[in-house]
Amino acid sequence: MRAGLTTERVVRAGAELADEVGFDRVTVSEVARRFDVKVASLYSHVKSSQDLKIRIALFALEELAERVADALAGRSGKDALAAYANAYRDYARQHPGRADAARTRLDHETALASAGVRHSEMTRAILRGYDLAEPEQTHAVRLLGGVFQGYVSLEMSGSFSHSAPDPEVSWARVLDALDALLRNWPTDPAR
Amino acid sequence: MRAGLTTERVVRAGAELADEVGFDRVTVSEVARRFDVKVASLYSHVKSSQDLKIRIALFALEELAERVADALAGRSGKDALAAYANAYRDYARQHPGRADAARTRLDHETALASAGVRHSEMTRAILRGYDLAEPEQTHAVRLLGGVFQGYVSLEMSGSFSHSAPDPEVSWARVLDALDALLRNWPTDPAR
């Protein structure tokens, strides 16, 4: 009997492992154990431990992009903003390890070939509901990317729990604030 | 001759190592090599590899808090906001490994005893220049924490380089935007 390993299945198992024990504790050895095969066997499916982690990151970015795309369908304006933000946040709650993985620094080339590109395109799509011309649009894309990544990461780390007000309420108000900001984006004082 | 190790010196060396090779590649072994002592010798100064990393994180949080405090002295309003943000960003550029370390998830107890507390107090201090009552102030603190952490982390990862507009300009405009947002914080629609 063979285990029927494929790169795909290995990466998936890695992603599940990440959610269970944390992305930084994902090891090729543990994945092998879960398939009940010897470690060396995995090395025909992933090049290295690094490679496995990068693949998990890419997988998470894909999965997240799909969710965001679904959430965004047919929405615009604040609706779209909230849908995007919530998709992102929900993903992080359901799959903390994968969400961590999605924050992995990728080298430029890999990043360009990743679903990360789709993420910024979708952020741009949201901004069509607001009246922002370039280059302000790009500034806003960067700001939103930063906020989602940073806020969710902070919240996941538990920084907000055990202290009033309710993180749920803060999240809602942060979305209100971002919506307000995008509607009243300040003009460039340098112009 | 003895090497004169102390926890302090070990942690400092770890922080420097983090800046050179990346926080995730900090090992007790490499720190030992730099002091030209055997690995086992370090274990009287730090409990474990994990412990070393946590200590580096706490060290970075302290150091960063000091810088922010200095930057903030005597400023208010947008001036203070920019000073805080720039101190944070400059630290990340000068000490990428330590900045990464400062983003380490700490358990609740450790976090409460860390300089992280001072960080949120300083963020609150900035908000005194804007007219925000509780609980909106806390929402804003959380938002700002998220933005700085997320934006700087994204920029450091190189997401913004190799693409117009200049990251420098984006940063300035993001600060403009945050200032504008804090001056015109939306009222809670639920009230």
Added chain:
DNA sequence: TAATTTGCCTAAAGAGTTTAGGCAAACGCA
């Protein structure tokens, strides 16, 4: 069913982590 490919295995070396126990340098005190 024979030939080929493929997939998982054994074996082994290298590096990091961590603990236990030892010896000598540094210190504290007479």
Added chain:
DNA sequence: TGCGTTTGCCTAAACTCTTTAGGCAAATTA
């Protein structure tokens, strides 16, 4: 100054993870 104590770094060893090389048998193909 010398003696005893403390402290600091060392040796040794076990364990885990990573990674490569080469082998054998199962699955695939003809």
